[in-house]
Amino acid sequence: MTTPQSPRSDTRARIIDVALELFAEHGYEKTSLREIADRLGVTKAALYYHFKTKDDIVRGIVEKMAAPLDDAIAFGEGKDWSPELRDELLRRFAAGMGERAPLLRFFHENQPALRESAAGLAFKERMIKMITLLHGPEPTFRDKLRATVALTSMHSAMFLLKADLCGPGRESADSASVSADEAMEAALEVALEVAAHIEPPAH
């Protein structure tokens, strides 16, 4: 069903890339199909050859970019919960999403739009699945929250990265020189810290 018989055309893939970039940067609502089309050098109508609707582009984005998340979920599902599993899940999530930062940004910063979108909800389902895998069985609300917060640390790291650039004269010696990769590394560490507090039932 998801495996196409042919490369599905280059344009389709380019639309997805450009759309995600713009959605992450300017937001879903503020990004018009014309902008996407213009940046690709095609007409709006061309987009409609590849996608039935604007929301369908989101579906395309999710389908293409959520693979690492699905892999992590597949890896965790069925296995018994353990601190090691928990940490491995976070590592896989970080590895997969670190390179797909725009997707996370899009997800976190466009909830209102995504809430009304089938594709958006599908991605949210995955995030929630990931959360449940992280906190394991019989979680307290606190545990659920720790799992959730751990998953958001990546996005927070990006927020910080952008914020430091704009803020006037607030560049402490070290943080100004942090690269995106280093930021993601730090995000994983902090995520592990948070998750470490998750207390499994003492069976």
Add this chain to the structure above:
Amino acid sequence: MTTPQSPRSDTRARIIDVALELFAEHGYEKTSLREIADRLGVTKAALYYHFKTKDDIVRGIVEKMAAPLDDAIAFGEGKDWSPELRDELLRRFAAGMGERAPLLRFFHENQPALRESAAGLAFKERMIKMITLLHGPEPTFRDKLRATVALTSMHSAMFLLKADLCGPGRESADSASVSADEAMEAALEVALEVAAHIEPPAH
């Protein structure tokens, strides 16, 4: 005729309340001035009597709702950093923002719109200030990130709260029964956990 409670029309205040409610629920872009006006039983033009522009309503929201944040900042500013100060700041932030959850939701879930808004940026500045007070002097990037993540825990708690309600058949015994207040309490605890890892320079 419509029972005016106070001599000076309270319409302005009502606009702010309704607008924040709708902005948080449906998003800034998806909330039209017509919706706000309708829910208030006035015409769109009435909104323009009180606010020069849609974005100006955001400014109004921030000005009215950011007071607790400002108080917390004022409390922390000038004081020497200490773990106690850090925790007290978080407590004050939680106390102030817990009751203003919609504001936080609006802030986190509408970044694209807020990025292009003077009022939005003003609020962001406050959040960043709060972050710097939390991590104290000479922070590592990790410390900054911990401060940031701590501040987001409140919003994550709300995300969880909503997610549990909507998600189909995923109500684990305890979390379904968590009240908003309990959630905020948990959020504060997790925030304190995260912030506890902040390592001050060993002067």
Add this chain to the structure above:
Amino acid sequence: MTTPQSPRSDTRARIIDVALELFAEHGYEKTSLREIADRLGVTKAALYYHFKTKDDIVRGIVEKMAAPLDDAIAFGEGKDWSPELRDELLRRFAAGMGERAPLLRFFHENQPALRESAAGLAFKERMIKMITLLHGPEPTFRDKLRATVALTSMHSAMFLLKADLCGPGRESADSASVSADEAMEAALEVALEVAAHIEPPAH
């Protein structure tokens, strides 16, 4: 009917002055009552105390400013046409309107608005009356046209005056230094030149 029993309030007069200034500068349509009110330091509603409607302000302008025109018309009416009368009429028109340049500008540059305005038509009537007095009895179309063109020379002079300021690098030695008064003088001369060609019936 036009003679008020009292100074009619200072505000009324100030409204008229400011309105004409703005109407001439930015045009009738582009000038909002708010602009007029703001510049006067009063509220829009205050304007409505003095004038029933926006168009009524135009009526006020005409009533206050058209006096010199009426004087010239009164002077010419009833008298037998002669080249001397014609020239004297032009001189009086020039003397009266030179100081009321904004009125002429308003009239010439806002025809579309004035065409739909009772007050505007009233002023137009006066201009047409002036034209008929200028060309005298049994005019050819050419004569009428000469009279018309003569009356427009004042406005053309103002057009030139403004145009020279903006045009990039087009300031020939003499014209750049022309004052408004000199321009009006020149306008009268050219008007007399044009009118001189009017050929009266050789009775």
Add this chain to the structure above:
Amino acid sequence: MTTPQSPRSDTRARIIDVALELFAEHGYEKTSLREIADRLGVTKAALYYHFKTKDDIVRGIVEKMAAPLDDAIAFGEGKDWSPELRDELLRRFAAGMGERAPLLRFFHENQPALRESAAGLAFKERMIKMITLLHGPEPTFRDKLRATVALTSMHSAMFLLKADLCGPGRESADSASVSADEAMEAALEVALEVAAHIEPPAH
């Protein structure tokens, strides 16, 4: 279905024609895009397919209609000034603009709107260029004014034509029967009269 006359839609051209007609008749500000669209039997949005903005329609009008003016300017530019050149320029201007009377009307009667329009200023530049060609080198202010007044005679003729029709009971025997063509002829003659007074430097 609606009999498309030419392969490439002629809608753009029709918009320009209808828009100029309405702009000249009711004024730029008072003409809404809905009116233009309605008269063409299309929707407002269709206008926006062809023109980015209302002002862009003006640009379209000028680009399409100013050709004769450009031709006259091209003819005059570079040539040494002489009374013959001056008169030939006027003749060409009259020939070109006589058929485009609405454009002149639009220009003269909508200055406030045109002053704020790039397209409007572009046309004004041409008019000013035409003026400078007419008066030749080292003009006195009077000469410039004569050139200006000469160019306005066409518009004054139209003013007269319309005035006679509307004015109540003021139709002198001959002028009522003047056709548009005759009026333009008269306008050219008067223009030549005015321009004849231009005094070139006695080099």
Add this chain to the structure above:
DNA sequence: CATGAATGAGTCTTCATTCAT
């Protein structure tokens, strides 16, 4: 595969005007 042309619904915004106080 893709475009050119067009639509319908809706957005923010502005304005002249009104009226109780």
Add this chain to the structure above:
DNA sequence: GATGAATGAAGACTCATTCAT
């Protein structure tokens, strides 16, 4: 004499979407 609050109508403009070619 004047204001504060509000309205109704309208305006320019944008956008996702459609469809014949």
